[in-house]
Amino acid sequence: MPHVFLEYTANLTDFDADKALLRINHALVASGQFGAEFDIKSRATKLEAFRVGTGAGERGFVHVKLALLSGRSAQIKTQLSESLLAGLKDLGDWPAGVEVQLSVEVVDLDRESYAKVTF
Amino acid sequence: MPHVFLEYTANLTDFDADKALLRINHALVASGQFGAEFDIKSRATKLEAFRVGTGAGERGFVHVKLALLSGRSAQIKTQLSESLLAGLKDLGDWPAGVEVQLSVEVVDLDRESYAKVTF
Amino acid sequence: MPHVFLEYTANLTDFDADKALLRINHALVASGQFGAEFDIKSRATKLEAFRVGTGAGERGFVHVKLALLSGRSAQIKTQLSESLLAGLKDLGDWPAGVEVQLSVEVVDLDRESYAKVTF
Structure with missing residues (x-):
């Protein structure tokens, strides 16, 4: 915790996923909301098959899901x-x-059933 | 919003992901639940590593997750x-x-912390 | 139902995703929580683009999301x-x-709007 899930459409050809993840992780550390920097686990997926709406014209998107252990306030999530x-x-x-x-969306991880080990 | 996440197992060799996404987007537009067609952001992932149950026999699946800003009724989601x-x-x-x-599953996006920009 | 989503970072070079999925499915069958073994739909994704924290040093992770129809107790989920x-x-x-x-995280599938067909 936290987990970051970044997706970007393949037509954003200059999108630098590694740079985006590192920037996100630095922003999360800087927020002061998380105990240890190494707890932040982020991944990026390039979407090869996607469709935005039904119209013509080229469209793309980047979507980030941030999953946090439950208990943070709406204000902090925002x-x-x-x-x-x-x-x-x-x-x-x-x-x-x-x-x-x-x-960007924020989702709760159920704190009670979340299980983790590091080694 | 909304976001559509479609997954299909790689043994469904004739599955046409692009056609599926376009059909889904048209169905969502036709539902009248969403303000603008270009808000619908859909992606498809082919699953190369999967396992259905523990038995023998070839099995596959298609799973769709529809993520909506919170506030819609159970009836509309169904x-x-x-x-x-x-x-x-x-x-x-x-x-x-x-x-x-x-x-198909329907999941709420937390409305308060959802952030978006278009350009 | 249930759905299992396993992710592992690409630097875990000896990770056997097929073996992991089969083991997970057997554990879920053995739990006695699910009616039929073939209901368990599991997939694994290798993460090529990822970042753990902001520090140096090589890091990796495996994350499993287990999605269950809503209604199970916190104790069973744990x-x-x-x-x-x-x-x-x-x-x-x-x-x-x-x-x-x-x-490992456990998440509820909204029971009311979950739709499924087998054929």
Whole structure:
């Protein structure tokens, strides 16, 4: 905890997933919400098969799901999602001619049944 | 919002993911539940490593997760999942000799912390 | 139902995803919580793009999400997650020099809107 799941569509050809993950992890550390930097587990997936809506025109998106152990306030969750969204916007180089949507959701991990071990 | 996550096992060799996504998006637009067609962000993943149960015999599945901003009624969610399931059934050509399961789940996106930008 | 989503980082080079899924499915059958073995639908994804924390040093992880139709008690969910975590630990051969985190979460599938067909 936390877990970060980043997805981006394959038509965002200049998207640097490694850079995005590192930036997200730094933003989460900087939030002061998490005890140890090594707890942050993030992954990125390039989406080869996707469809935005039903219209013509090229469209793409980046979506981040941030999963946190339950118990944080709505305010903190909103701050975290806004912070991650701002970080995504900064990544820039979106291809010309592609309508790009960036979104961030926050989801609770059920604290009681979450199990973890490190070794 | 909404987000659609479709997964299908690699042994469903005739499954047309692009067609499935387009059909799903059209069904969601037709539901009248969403403001703009371009808000619907759908992706499909082919599962190369999977296991259904513990028995012998070839088995596969298609699973769709529909994620909606929180606040919709149970009735509307059920109508949406039934509609998407019906659309999957229509896709047909399931391979002979493979037991196929199709399933649809609906999950809430936490409205308060959901953040989005388009550009 | 249930659905199992296993992810593992690509630097866990000896991780046997097929073996892990089969072991998970057997553990779920043995739990007595599920009506039929063929209901258990599990998949594994190798994560090529990932980042654990912000520090140096090689790190990896395995994460399992178990999705169950809603209604089970917190105690049963905890028993299931502990059982799956124990199974992951037994898989062993973690590479020398990689700090490995194993985690299991349990999530509810909304029972009312879950739709399924088998054929």
